[in-house]
Amino acid sequence: MKAIVNVFLKAGVLDSQGKAVHHALNSLKFDNVEDVRIGKQIVLQLNGTDKAKAMSDVTKMCEELLANTVIEDYTIELI
Amino acid sequence: MKISILQFPGTNCEYDTQYAFEKLGAITQIIWHKSTTIPEDTDLLVIAGGFSYGDYLRSGAIAKFSPVMSAINTYANNGGKVLGICNGFQVLTEARLLPGALKRNKGLHFISKYHYLKVENNENVFLEKLNTGDVINIPIAHHDGNYYIDDAGLKELEVNGQILLKYTDANGEIKNPNGSVASIAGVCNKEKNIFGLMPHPERAIETLLGSDDGIKMLQGFLAS
Numbered sequence: 001m002k003a004i005v006n007v008f009l010k011a012g013v014l015d016s017q018g019k020a021v022h023h024a025l026n027s028l029k030f031d032n033v034e035d036v037r038i039g040k041q042i043v044l045q046l047n048g049t050d051k052a053k054a055m056s057d058v059t060k061m062c063e064e065l066l067a068n069t070v071i072e073d074y075t076i077e078l079i
Numbered sequence: 080m081k082i083s084i085l086q087f088p089g090t091n092c093e094y095d096t097q098y099a100f101e102k103l104g105a106i107t108q109i110i111w112h113k114s115t116t117i118p119e120d121t122d123l124l125v126i127a128g129g130f131s132y133g134d135y136l137r138s139g140a141i142a143k144f145s146p147v148m149s150a151i152n153t154y155a156n157n158g159g160k161v162l163g164i165c166n167g168f169q170v171l172t173e174a175r176l177l178p179g180a181l182k183r184n185k186g187l188h189f190i191s192k193y194h195y196l197k198v199e200n201n202e203n204v205f206l207e208k209l210n211t212g213d214v215i216n217i218p219i220a221h222h223d224g225n226y227y228i229d230d231a232g233l234k235e236l237e238v239n240g241q242i243l244l245k246y247t248d249a250n251g252e253i254k255n256p257n258g259s260v261a262s263i264a265g266v267c268n269k270e271k272n273i274f275g276l277m278p279h280p281e282r283a284i285e286t287l288l289g290s291d292d293g294i295k296m297l298q299g300f301l302a303s
Contacts (some may be wrong), residue, residue, distance in 0.1 A: 009182075013227060014258065016185050065144070068137055068173065070180040071227050 001046045003058045004077040007067045008039035042066055051078055080105040080301050083121040085151075085167070087112045087142045092128035092164065092281065099281035099297055100125075112145040123160045123300055124151065126167030128220075128279060138181060138223040139169030148174060160204060161273045162300055165221055168265070168275030177268055177275045178236065179228035184221070185258025191220040193289060194256055196264050196278060197247040200240045203271045208299035214251045215292035217278040219264075224277040226259035226266075233260060241266050244276055 009015045015037050022036040044061075046054050058076050067074040082105045086093045097107045110117055117124060132141035142148070155161050155176055163171040171177040184190060198206055198213040209215070228236065236242050244265035248254040255262040257277075265276030283293030 013182070014185065016183055016187055016225075016258070020187055065136070065140065068140065068180050070172070071182060 001049065001051070001054055002079050003044040003046055003054060004079065005042040005044065005058065005062060005066055006039055006075045006077075007042065007062075007072050008037055008074075009071055010073050013071050054078055080122050081118065081120050082107045082123045082125060083117050084109050084125045084127055085112060085147060086110065086127070087129070087131035087145060087170075089131045089133055090127050090129035090166070092166075092279065095279075096125055096127045096164065096281045099284045099293065100301070102284060103294070103297055103301060105301055110147065112142070112147045115146050115150060117147065117150050117154055121154070121159065123162060124154060126151075126161070126163040126170050127281075128165030128167060131166055131170060134166075134223070137169075137173065139166060139171075139173040142166075142170045143174040152176070155273055158270070158272055160300075162205070163273075163275035164279060164281065165224075165277055168277055169223060171273060171275045176273050177266060178232055178241075179226055179260075179263075179266065181223050181277070182225040182227050182258075183223055184225050184256075189220075189222040190224070190256055192218065193283075194219045194264075194278065195247050195249050195251075195254070196244045197251045199242045199245055202240055203243065203267055203274070204299070204302065205267065205274045206243055206296065206299050207302060208295050212251065214247060214249060215296065216249075216283065216290045217280055217293055217296070218282045218289075219256065219278045220282075221257070221277050224257045224259065226263045226277075228260055228263075236263075236266060239269050241269065241271075243267055243274065244278070 018036040280293035
């Protein structure tokens with residue numbers, strides 16, 4: 001089983017990299033871009049087939065290490 | 080006065096810190112992060128600057144799981160004095176020993192230069208040799224020094240007098256190099272025994288090298 005973890009800065013926390021890329025896209029004349037948020041994706045290869053256990057384990061990993069919940073939100077997808 | 084200075088893989092300011100404190104007469108010892116204890120007679124524990132674990136994932140994120148960190152938690156919870164400089168500040172916020180977090184600088188650049196700081200509060204063991212309102216000139220050198228805390232947290236810091244240093248110009252007017260909330264350069268915990276700051280006082284101890292304003296600050300760390 002794979003777990004795909006996406007980590008982004010929380011809404012309301014300024015994403016300077018996203019802003020810089022947004023400006024760059026606008027200067028390339030991509031005027032339809034309204035906002036850019038940059039995050040990171042962490043892909044975990046897990047053993048076992050118990051999805052509920054995997055979800056609770058990965059949530060714990062996010063809370064303890066993968067995200068800094070003071071400034072970041074995360075999403076978890078199991079495939 | 081005995082000072083223990085922590086060393087993680089990637090720490091690079093431990094010897095500067097040692098040199099600075101020894102110049103002021105302290106006895107220092109460098110502690111490798113694999114140690115599960117810190118010397119019992121430690122009067123001040125310093126987490127020095129650098130790039131622990133290459134800043135992988137987030138600055139300070141991996142260091143908080145080093146074996147020595149549980150000893151630091153115990154030491155700090157028993158009232159021991161802890162000072163985190165630059166990467167040390169990042170480690171302390173990641174370990175939740177200090178509130179807030181340090182993000183990528185607003186301008187996205189690594190900033191390395193002298194910067195003026197204003198002492199916001201000297202009612203703590205760390206800055207008692209300085210006066211509230213003093214402006215000092217100390218180098219900064221960081222990529223992730225943009226201090227973030229939410230509005231409720233900021234209010235709490237203000238009410239408890241936990242904001243110790245702010246970035247300013249030479250006249251003490253706010254001048255923010257990196258986007259930090261309220262131009263904050265250094266904070267302490269509520270109990271006022273843990274202090275983290277992004278600037279490097281250990282690099283401002285020789286007038287020949289630009290400033291010796293760091294000496295007064297370091298002397299405060301040595302007091303009591």
